[in-house]
Amino acid sequence: MRHSLSAIWMVARREFIDQFRDWRIVVPMLILVSVFPFIADDTTRIAINFMNRYGGELILDHLIPFVVLVIGFFPLSFTLVVALESFVGEKERGTIEPLLSSPLEDNHMYLGKLLVGITTPLVFSYASIGIYLILVSRRDVAFPNAYILALIFLLTFAHAVLMVSSAIVISVQATTIRSANLLASFVVVPVAFLLQGETFLIFWGNEDVLWYAILAVTLLSALLVRLGISHFRREYLLGREIDTLNFKQIGRTFRDRFVGQAKSVFEWYRTELPLTLKQLRRPLMVILGLAMIAGIASYVWVVLEAPVYLHLTPERISELRTSVSDNPSNLERLGEELPAAPVIFYRNIRVTVLSLLLGLLSFGTLGLTVFMANIVLVGGLLGGAQLVGYSPWLVFAAGILPHGIFELPAIFIATAAMLKVGAQLVTPQSEKSLGEMLLLSLADWLRIFVGIVLPLLAIAALIEFYVTPVLIKLAFPYL
Amino acid sequence: MIETNDLSKQFNNNFWAVDGVTLNVQPGQILALLGQNGAGKTTTVRMLTALLRPSRGCARVAGYDVVKNQKDVRSNVGVLTEQHGLYMRMTGDEYLEFFGKVYGLAPQARKVRRDYLMQYFGMADVAPRRCGEYSKGMKQKLALARALLHDPPVLLLDEPTSAMDPESSRLVRDEIARLRSSQRTIIICTHNLAEAEALADSIAIIYRGRVLLHGTLDELKRIVLGPVEYEAKFARDFDAGNLDLPPGVTLAARSANSLRFRIEAPQAVNPVLVHALTSRSAPLVSFQEVPRKLEQVYLKTMAEAQGVAYAT
Known part of the structure; x- marks a missing residue:
């Protein structure tokens, strides 16, 4: 020392x-x-x-x-x-x-x-x-x-x-x-x-x-x-003695990393993608841990603290519940007001890419913040449901789970991939420069994005548009 | 000692700057690395200083592996870089004091070495002046003093006498020779062929990252220029006629008053040849080796490597 x-x-x-x-x-x-x-x-x-x-x-x-x-x-x-x-x-x-x-x-x-x-x-x-x-x-x-x-x-x-x-x-x-x-x-x-x-x-x-x-x-x-x-x-x-941009080499390095040794799409899915996915184990654990903490904290805060913070008296909560129950037109319009499946798909992609860009600027921290904000929102929503007297489990099962089965893993994996990009940039690599590291990390991220996140988000968008509204109506017929 | 085996370095653009260099320099020996600009000399030296990691092969410097024992390698090597690398706002004294600390010399040892080197290179009077005020040669001498400061067992010197006046060059050459006699292992990268010829025990010629030739000067001359030539000069015109030449001797050229022989084994053959000439009453004035310079070896090697004709 x-x-x-x-x-x-x-x-x-x-x-x-x-x-x-x-x-x-x-x-x-x-x-x-x-x-x-x-x-x-x-x-x-x-x-x-x-x-x-x-x-x-x-x-x-x-x-x-x-x-x-x-x-x-x-x-x-x-x-x-x-x-x-x-x-x-x-x-x-x-x-x-x-x-x-x-x-x-x-x-x-x-x-x-x-x-x-x-x-x-x-x-x-x-x-x-x-x-x-x-x-x-x-x-x-x-x-x-x-x-x-x-x-x-x-x-x-x-x-x-x-x-x-x-x-x-x-x-x-x-x-x-x-x-x-x-x-x-x-x-x-x-x-x-x-x-x-x-x-x-x-x-x-x-x-x-x-x-x-x-x-x-x-x-x-x-x-x-x-x-x-x-x-x-x-x-x-x-x-390094000269600053030159070799686009050909950049393109070749990126393509080689993205494609790997695979000769066909099937082989790529079978051999290459699992390799990259395996590397996400640790960031995924971090993401899952943070999601649980953020979701539960937000749920607990809304249930216990929000009434005090927002001056919600039992009377006011009852009024809120009545206003939801007395307004069935909200539910009627649910299916109509929801954007079309391609729009949902596009918006989810936008969030994923935005998370990557923010992550690149901040080595993962801002991208993680976007992710946590979404989880906090879900926790808060379930807490809100509890607050006005509905079962948060039922809200989750009917309103989130159907498309969430696909969307949540997609978001979790995309966030883990983004976090890995940020982490790799700040991790010493004996043989690679910052530019090379960035290029390879982005190729890895794109592998995950194209191979897993996009298909999952597409399925989730279809379910969110066609199935979720129906399930909500079935779960809350008294609304 | 310096040992390399298949030492190679590839840069990002798939360009092999050094490709399969195998060298062995023992303590008390000087190896001169010759080659064009960009041949791979500096990259080789940088790998030997553990500044660049070899892409292939291995190297040991002063007994340490350049990949596994980087700090030990750097502690035991004195490097004179291509650019002198002086801090222009520091005085010569401050500069050597700083590097003395960097190399972990004790205060007393720092002072002794600093004073000795400044004195040796004739710079004691300019030591309190800032490096920015020094002439090119003085800067080079101070940079060399930095390389010698910690008295390292291995020296890697890139153009040690460039920009120096003849007196200073002589001083530096003498110091390098003295270091060799004190069992230092030395590699010199140079374009000064006369200097290499005067100092080096062995010479390696590098072209596009590969060692084309490696050996002692005599070996290189024999390989590149062929057997040694001897010239016999006569006091007057001499008709050698059908002179009976001993085995291993061929007549390379003749004029009215001289003959030039190509001789495979001079030590064995020369007495016989001289006897043959004198027995024919040749008016022999002198019989001596035709001088051949490293420059001829280098230029011929380069010409062959580039596939162009070598103009003598």
Whole structure:
């Protein structure tokens, strides 16, 4: 442990020296820190005067936390410069090879560089915030409490880790600073959106919600750090010397993985698909576990907590039940209002693909969120049925199970396949690059999607349209 | 010691950068790797430094497997890379101090080695200056000092004297020779054939990832250029007539006052041949081997590999 820390510090120290001798980094940072807080302070003064004259208490109350968040973010934009310089810059200047030829471990190099990428901009960021807070403390305005300041400091730290870890992932893929800079916009734009979302949370006024933002950003950063470490490999850093897209090779690799050794569709179903399915065992277990927890939690919450939260008195619940019973036209129209089978099929496909895309952006976490939301919805629906006095088992058996027999396994398997794509990206692979891993994972996902999910969803859509409404009518004839 | 067996590296685009390289370099030996740009020399060196994983075959460096004992391999190898790879904002002293720490040298050992190498390469006075201010040759010398810093048993040197002035080149060559005599195992990748000829105990010529030839300089000359040639020069015109040549000797060329012989086994045959000439009262002035350079060997090998005529 001590040896590792010392090796990380050794790498970091050299980078610090290099950075602080580079006027292109130091001078803009100093200007930003020494000038921007004063501009922000003056803007705060103007805003306060304006709002004192014309009103806007809500904005006034949250103005300083908002400015603190923004002022802390500006120096953080340097994380990209520092991280790109530190990784792809070294690659481009050829200084990385002697370092890679040394006995230093990959992790030590990665973490040393990560430390530098985070520390310098973060110190400037906190300095900037500090200067601004000193300036603003002289003004006649409510000073933010220590709790929200601590949250914003934490959030700023999480932003720094997120940006540096993303920049490192980009750096490892790029071979020149130019290409890395172009790719860096993929970091700046989402982080700018993130900042807007956090601003909304600040103005919304519920400070505790900021914890969710901190948690989400930290989780994503952790995954990006893991991704960075798993793909920070000597071979990959040196093996790539030009950025070229070889569509022919990409197509061939993808096709070979998708088709496998199979000579016919039958053989593919018999030999290839089971192989991929077998690899989904572990993600499927995770999915099943999470689904059970989410479904039961949501059911229990609706039954026990919803009446309190929504102020549902026994009288109100009785009214609800009566309104459902007294409205048989709802049931009459069930069959007519339900979209046609192809539309159901299309929508389910859309959700599955969306889940994959979200999963790709977040290494599986956002895709998992979509899945959990669906399960929570089902649990909530059954809880709601219980609440108004119907048997949740009957609702499940008549309303969900008939098409669910096909749809739920399809969704479960698709989600497991999506999760595997995300997990594979952040898992170290000695022989494969990030691009290759992505390509192979997507081919595996498509195997599952085409071979299992699509047929199951097609059958489920037909049952949902033609059978489920009939069964609901049979199960609830008194409605 | 360096041992490779069928060492091969294939890159993503199914291109074999190195294909079946088998080498053996013992302690106290220098192997020169010769070849065009892109022949696979750097890839070979990178595999020997455990930077690239072989796609096929195996290699042991300083007794360690390049796949299984990567850290040990790197600790025991000094590498001079194709690009010098200096940090331009660091001083020479700081640079060597940093790499001394990277290689785990104790503070005292770092200072001793750093001072010795800076002194040896005549850079003691510029040690406190930043690397960005150094000339090309000075940068190369500092990079070489980095490779030698931890006194490794194995050295992999890519163009060790490139960009150096003649004095510095001489210094570096002397240092390499000294390292050989202290039982270091050394591989040099170079385009400088005179340097390879002067330093190398064995030479390997690589073309498109494959070793075309490997052996001592004499062996390569014999294989590529044929048996050794000796020239007899006479004080005046001499008519050799139907000179009775000993077995294993053929007449390669003749002029009025010289004869050139191709000789299979010079040590056994030369005394007989000289005797035959003098017994015919040949006015012999000199009898010596016709010098043949590595350059001829290299160019002829390359020409044959490319299927083009070799112009002497």
